[in-house]
Amino acid sequence: MVGLNMRFRLLGLFGVALSLLLVSFQSFSFDSDTLPDPGLILCDLQAETPPVERVERVIGRNSTLQEIFLDLGFTAREIHDLVQDVKPVYDLNHVRAGRSLVIERTADGNLQSLKYPIDDEEYLLVRREPDQYVATRERHDFQVVVEEFYGEVETSLWDTLVAQGESPRLVVALHQILQWDVDFTALQPKDSFKLIVEKKYLEGEFVKYGKISAIQFASAVRIFYVFRFEDPQGHISYYDEKGDAVRKAFLKAPFHFDPRVTSRFSHSRYHPILKTRRPHLGVDYGAPTGTPVLASASGAVIFRGREGGYGLLVKIRHPNGYVTSYAHLSRIDVQRGQKVSQGEQIGRVGATGLATGPHLDYRVQDKSGRFINPQNVLALPSDKPVAKEYVSLFTSVRDEYMQRLDSIPEIAPFLNRISHAD
Numbered sequence: 433m434v435g436l437n438m439r440f441r442l443l444g445l446f447g448v449a450l451s452l453l454l455v456s457f458q459s460f461s462f463d464s465d466t467l468p469d470p471g472l473i474l475c476d477l478q479a480e481t482p483p484v485e486r487v488e489r490v491i492g493r494n495s496t497l498q499e500i501f502l503d504l505g506f507t508a509r510e511i512h513d514l515v516q517d518v519k520p521v522y523d524l525n526h527v528r529a530g531r532s533l534v535i536e537r538t539a540d541g542n543l544q545s546l547k548y549p550i551d552d553e554e555y556l557l558v559r560r561e562p563d564q565y566v567a568t569r570e571r572h573d574f575q576v577v578v579e580e581f582y583g584e585v586e587t588s589l590w591d592t593l594v595a596q597g598e599s600p601r602l603v604v605a606l607h608q609i610l611q612w613d614v615d616f617t618a619l620q621p622k623d624s625f626k627l628i629v630e631k632k633y634l635e636g637e638f639v640k641y642g643k644i645s646a647i648q649f650a651s652a653v654r655i656f657y658v659f660r661f662e663d664p665q666g667h668i669s670y671y672d673e674k675g676d677a678v679r680k681a682f683l684k685a686p687f688h689f690d691p692r693v694t695s696r697f698s699h700s701r702y703h704p705i706l707k708t709r710r711p712h713l714g715v716d717y718g719a720p721t722g723t724p725v726l727a728s729a730s731g732a733v734i735f736r737g738r739e740g741g742y743g744l745l746v747k748i749r750h751p752n753g754y755v756t757s758y759a760h761l762s763r764i765d766v767q768r769g770q771k772v773s774q775g776e777q778i779g780r781v782g783a784t785g786l787a788t789g790p791h792l793d794y795r796v797q798d799k800s801g802r803f804i805n806p807q808n809v810l811a812l813p814s815d816k817p818v819a820k821e822y823v824s825l826f827t828s829v830r831d832e833y834m835q836r837l838d839s840i841p842e843i844a845p846f847l848n849r850i851s852h853a854d
Contacts, residue, residue, distance in 0.1 A: 484544055487535045497524045500533060505541055514543065514558070517565035522556045524548075552640050574632040576642060582840050585623040589616065590689065602629070602641055604688055608775070609670050612680035613656055614649055615807075616691075623651045626840045628833060646833035657837070659830050663822045673834070675818035675826055681752065682809050683728040683774065686794055691717040694791055697805040713803035714757070714795035721762050721790040723781040727772045728756050728794075736764050742793065743785025746778050753799035756806075760787045 489500050501511045515524045527533070527548060534547040543565075546558040550569065558567045583592050590603045606627075607616065630642025647658040657673045670678045685691045695716035731750035739745045742759035746766060749755050762782025766772060783790045796806045818826045 483539050484536050485539065487537070489533045489535070491527055491529050491531055491533065493529045495529065497527050497533070504535065504537075506543070510543070514546075514565055518556070518558055518567040521567040521569060522548075522550065572634055572639070574634055574639065577631045577633065578628065578645075579631055580626070580628050580836065580840050582626050582842050583624065584621075585619050585625075586621055588619060589625075599638075599641070605641060605644060606647070607688060609644065609647065609658055609678065610649060610656075611683050611685070612678055613658075613672075615684055616689075620652060623649075624842065625649050626837045628836060646837055648837045657830075657834065659826075659833050661818065661826050661829055663819060663825070671818055671826065671830075673830060675823060675830075677817055681729055681750075682754075682756075682796075683726065684807070685717060686726045686728045686756075686758065686792070687717065687719065688724065688726065691719060691792075694718040697807065714759075714793050715806050717792045717794060719781045719790065719792060721780070721782055723790075724777045725758050725761065725779045725781060725792055727774060727776050727778050728796075729754070730774045731756075731772060733766045733768055733770045733772060733778075736766060736768050738784070741786035743787065744779070744782065745785075748772060748778070755797040755801075757793075757795040757797075759793035759795070760784050760791060762790070 487504065489504075491497075491500070497515070498508075498511050501514075502508070518524055531549050535543065536545045537543050542560070544560050546556070548556040550556055552572070554569050554571055556567060557570050558565050560566075581596075583596055585592050589606065590600065593603050593606075594600060606625075610616075626648040628645040628647075630645070632639050632642050643660060645660050649656045649658075658670050658678055659673070660668065661671055662668045672678055693715060695712060697715055698712045725746075727748055729748075729750045731748040733746060734749045734755070735745065735747040737745065739759075742757075744759075744761040744764055746758045746761065746764055747755055748758075758779060760782055761779040761784060763780045764778070765780070766778045772778060781790050781792050794806055796804055796809055798804055
């Protein structure tokens with residue numbers, strides 16, 4: 433009797449368990465499309481990505497990449513392998529002070545990537561591959577904005593543009609384009625300009641100027657236009673409205689900026705040190721000691737050294753037979769016989785020789801050796817005009833830019849018109 437009761441109890445428990453099992457199955461809904469293949473065993477495995485640390489280091493003066501990486505815990509062997517793998521693309525031994533290294537590494541110290549700005553156009557990107565580092569030169573992804581604006585000269589072009597919020601780099605760029613046709617020492621109040629220029633931004637920050645597409649410079653004497661033109665062969669130059677090149681054989685003044693004339697060309701000038709009247713067959717430009725002096729035209733250095741009252745002197749003979757002289761320098765940066773290009777630095781302003789203060793005595797001799805007034809030197813074009821087969825294309829580009837320049841409002845304070853580059 434006891435055994436029979438035990439069987440009934442076990443059957444009851446089995447029934448309760450079966451009921452619970454059926455209820456639990458009913459609480460799930462299965463879709464035939466989602467049922468797993470009976471022959472598969474499913475595992476939910478997720479590979480863990482090791483955390484990456486991002487480190488940025490500014491390269492200090494007299495610092496090296498090796499020192500920075502050793503400080504971060506890399507071994508000398510790891511650094512050597514990195515430099516050797518990257519060298520065909522860029523030599524990391526030549527990183528420059530003031531620029532940043534952006535390094536990504538895993539928690540266990542393995543380098544994953546390296547980013548270094550080569551210049552304001554390109555950066556170096558290094559990635560770690562299984563058996564080596566792979567390096568590429570990448571171009572910055574700039575946001576390019578085109579600005580059109582007007583300005584009036586008050587004291588100088590430099591002061592006007594800087595007061596407008598522009599960088600001095602724009603002043604230098606404009607000087608390099610206009611230096612053959614605009615006398616920056618003779619600018620007058622109310623002389624004005626209009627510009628169409630690109631500005632390049634990276635992550636919202638201004639980085640540099642791009643193309644200066646067109647310029648209008650207006651004085652009491654004339655209105656002068658300059659247009660950037662690239663022909664179908666890829667030749668790029670600046671031309672006036674007639675299609676003549678604006679680049680000339682000689683610079684108007686051998687400086688990057690607006691020089692101050694302290695003494696002009698004369699056959700009878702009172703010498704402040706010798707206290708007598710004598711010819712002054714050049715032009716004196718006052719400038720601070722150390723100001724860079726530029727070759728006014730391409731040529732070869734025929735003299736460099738000290739010469740009497742001229743102090744430290746450089747003479748350059750040019751292909752057209754003319755000779756230019758640069759006196760009272762504080763330092764000479766060229767050697768005798770060296771070939772120099774127009775605009776290349778040849779020395780620095782000083783007060784050596786017979787001089788009351790820092791200045792440059794600049795002189796020009798013609799083919800016969802006769803001294804001529806540097807401010808009256810005929811500036812013949814050194815670049816060719818627009819090729820005949822491209823005149824119609826140039827005319828179309830010129831007319832478009834001229835219309836845009838003429839439409840810029842002549843408003844002061846200044847009003848900039850902004851558009852995005854194509």
